Amino acid sequence: DADVTQTPRNRITKTGKRIMLECSQTKGHDRMYWYRQDPGLGLRLIYYSFDVKDINKGEISDGYSVSRQAQAKFSLSLESAIPNQTALYFCATSEAGTYGYTFGSGTRLTVV
Amino acid sequence: GIQVEQSPPDLILQEGANSTLRCNFSDSVNNLQWFHQNPWGQLINLFYIPSGTKQNGRLSATTVATERYSLLYISSSQTTDSGVYFCAVVETSGSRLTFGEGTQLTVNP
Numbered sequence: 001d002a003d004v005t006q007t008p009r010n011r012i013t014k015t016g017k018r019i020m021l022e023c024s025q026t027k028g029h030d031r032m033y034w035y036r037q038d039p040g041l042g043l044r045l046i047y048y049s050f051d052v053k054d055i056n057k058g059e060i061s062d063g064y065s066v067s068r069q070a071q072a073k074f075s076l077s078l079e080s081a082i083p084n085q086t087a088l089y090f091c092a093t094s095e096a097g098t099y100g101y102t103f104g105s106g107t108r109l110t111v112v
Numbered sequence: 113g114i115q116v117e118q119s120p121p122d123l124i125l126q127e128g129a130n131s132t133l134r135c136n137f138s139d140s141v142n143n144l145q146w147f148h149q150n151p152w153g154q155l156i157n158l159f160y161i162p163s164g165t166k167q168n169g170r171l172s173a174t175t176v177a178t179e180r181y182s183l184l185y186i187s188s189s190q191t192t193d194s195g196v197y198f199c200a201v202v203e204t205s206g207s208r209l210t211f212g213e214g215t216q217l218t219v220n221p
Contacts, residue, residue, distance in 0.1 A: 033208070033209070035211075040213075041213055041214075042116075042198060042200075042211035042212055042213045042214055043198070043200075043211045044211075045208055045209075045210075048208060050207075058208070059113075088153055090155065092209070094209075100143075100145065100157070100160045101145060101157070101200075101209050102157070103147075103155040103157070105153075105154050106153050106154065106155070108153065
């Protein structure tokens with residue numbers, strides 16, 4: 001099994017719908033992150049969490065919300081999806097005190 | 113925040129050629145990673161290299177932290193090396209990974 005699992009892998013949704021992307025990890029890391037990648041660009045940070053009670057906004061948090069249900073689970077929600085949120089979304093984990101990051105396989109989201 | 117610049121933005125090679133990708137960053141860092149994104153979108157961690165030199169098969173990387181740059185070397189390139197190579201850093205005063213915009217590598221048979 002993958003260390004960082006994202007579901008779903010692909011999703012097409014309509015404008016205005018609420019959608020949740022889920023991430024779970026088996027690495028035992030405290031820190032979890034959600035990134036977004038647009039075509040031809042690098043990854044940009046949406047939200048991050050250093051533990052269950054610590055949630056922080058990244059550089060592009062508008063239109064998104066997150067929930068850290070447990071150390072191993074971190075969900076990203078789009079409350080009312082819009083077409084410019086069409087992108088590849090990545091979840092990542094890292095461990096406090098070390099700086100190597102592990103990424104999930106990504107969720108390809110299309111908003112029509 | 114920290115700026116990360118990668119060059120070249122695009123690179124086309126014939127199979128068997130060597131290449132060097134560069135990553136410049138604007139502030140001191142305590143983490144630098146190189147990733148390969150394959151054509152299916154998966155991010156593969158190549159190196160964790162905040163300083164020094166590492167080698168893994170045909171790939172090697174060098175980071176000169178005092179001069180704020182890192183280099184990724186690909187020798188005897190293969191078509192499977194195609195994809196986007198990202199450099200990402202965590203600045204010393206921060207805690208979040210910031211990505212460059214990547215180098216798109218195409219290796220032709």
